[in-house]
Amino acid sequence: MSEVRKGSVKFKGEPVDLVGPELKVGDAAPEFELQRQDLSTETLATSAGKTRIVLTMPSLDTGVCAIETKRFNEEVANLPQVEILAVSMDLPFAQKRWCGAEGVTAVRTLSAHRSEQMGQAYGVAIADGPLQRLLARAIFVIGPDDTLKHIEYVDDISHEPNYEAALAATR
Numbered sequence: 101m102s103e104v105r106k107g108s109v110k111f112k113g114e115p116v117d118l119v120g121p122e123l124k125v126g127d128a129a130p131e132f133e134l135q136r137q138d139l140s141t142e143t144l145a146t147s148a149g150k151t152r153i154v155l156t157m158p159s160l161d162t163g164v165c166a167i168e169t170k171r172f173n174e175e176v177a178n179l180p181q182v183e184i185l186a187v188s189m190d191l192p193f194a195q196k197r198w199c200g201a202e203g204v205t206a207v208r209t210l211s212a213h214r215s216e217q218m219g220q221a222y223g224v225a226i227a228d229g230p231l232q233r234l235l236a237r238a239i240f241v242i243g244p245d246d247t248l249k250h251i252e253y254v255d256d257i258s259h260e261p262n263y264e265a266a267l268a269a270t271r
Contacts, residue, residue, distance in 0.1 A: 102220045104227050109236050110256040111229070118236055119216075120223035123251055129242040130221035134187060134210035137196040142210050144246060147183045151249075151270050152242045155186045155261075156224045158234040160198045160209065164260055168237075169207055171263060176206040182270050189213050189234050224253070237261060241269040 105122060107115030123130075134142045155172065157165040165188065172184045184207045188195070195209040212218045212235065219225030224236040237257045241250035250269030254261050 102225075105223065108223075109253055111231060112258050113256065114229075116229060116231065116236065116257065117227040118223055118253075119225040119227045120220040122223050122253065123240070123248055125248055125251055127248045129240065129246045129248050130218075132212075132218035132221065133215065134185075134212055134218060135192050135214055136208070136210060137192045137199070139192055142185075142208070144242070147185075148246070149244050150183050151179075151181060151244055152183045152185060152240075153266055153270065154222075154240040154242060155184070155207075156219070156222065156235040156238045156240075157186065157188050158226075158231055158237070158257060159188050159190050160186070160195060161190065164237070164258060166198075166202065168260055169204060169209070170202060173204045173207045175263070175267060179267070179270055183208065185210055187212055187218065187235065231257070239266045241266055 102120045105118045108118040131144050169186045186207050186209045192211045219235050224238050237254040239252045239261050243249045
């Protein structure tokens with residue numbers, strides 16, 4: 101098992117331990133293997149050569165995750181060369197249902213339910229407590245060269261991220 105970062109972030113003010121390293125700007129983005137809504141596989145290489153905003157979150161079916169995903173769904177219209185990937189442990193079927201109900205068509209939702217590899221590689225896997233096995237809220241901007249250009253591990257999972265900082269890193 102990877103290292104555990106004690107109290108790295110909070111959930112409603114309470115410390116949460118995360119599994120995996122705390123990535124830094126300039127690091128190579130770790131590879132991942134996630135599942136799309138159609139059950140096919142998505143990897144980092146799938147969108148090679150593009151700038152990607154990768155959002156990790158506990159579940160699309162929660163208020164803050166929904167707000168964040170819908171906000172980026174609106175923002176993507178202004179970012180023609182950017183792919184936005186929203187990653188959670190939600191099953192692909194639930195993600196498809198949620199996107200249809202909420203009108204989210206521009207953000208690609210991806211499921212990490214088959215493996216904890218992505219959560220651990222990006223340091224967002226929640227180690228224990230009521231959200232164990234889910235993903236903490238974070239944003240990673242990955243450049244066309246697969247280098248991390250911006251990282252935000254949101255200080256409290258129940259808070260929204262700094263949208264402007266992530267968007268600025270894509271320009």
